[in-house]
């Protein structure tokens with residue numbers, strides 16, 4: 625049985641001190657639940673203060689929004705897996721569509737990032753998703769499968785078991801236009817099939833696949849109705865503690 629996972633991606637929002645205030649506020653509104661895992665992804669500059677505010681045994685895990693694939697070296701502006709681990713991160717988002725589209729990240733980079741995260745003991749949250757043009761051209765599955773192939777090729781079963789996949793249609797991110805539960809579930813099923821064919825059915829049924837793209841307190845419940853949708857990667861709606869707490873509460877209701 626897969627435990628739902630809710631990830632809040634702050635993107636380029638909140639200073640280090642705002643992160644502390646947010647975490648205090650959030651923890652006053654909602655508490656740990658045996659029914660869902662919760663992850664917060666502040667910007668690099670707020671990871672340390674967020675880590676301190678959470679403490680070492682928090683029910684909320686810390687996540688970075690990106691990573692460089694080398695452990696250290698002359699890579700101005702980049703941050704590596706050992707640096708993130710040292711701050712208490714357990715997860716890292718890799719291949720977010722904003723990185724792919726705005727910063728030219730390609731699958732070959734993303735594959736190196738996934739591997740580096742795994743090598744150092746961070747759990748990658750790999751983002752995949754089609755553009756509106758891809759969807760309208762009937763290319764959703766082809767595009768998503770190519771991204772998966774390019775990023776996960778030749779991972780061992782053991783490594784893949786630590787990866788979370790986030791299906792995030794580009795046309796749904798920050799637009800207020802959510803995929804329907806059926807649209808998301810259908811892509812999730814094709815992702816599971818890809819894993820089953822490439823690895824095996826146990827891995828396919830164990831891997832967590834999230835949905836991301838305009839998730840709100842209003843639509844989270846209907847998305848989680850699908851038994852193939854294992855949680856959400858939340859952007860805009862995670863910035864406000866009240867709205868994120870509501871999403872967490874709704875996700876923490878045991879699944880049927």
Ligand code: PGA
Pocket residue numbers: 633792796797798799800836837838839857858859860861
């Ligand atoms: P959104 O962002 O919830 O604001 O659409 C989701 C994401 O980019 O992960």
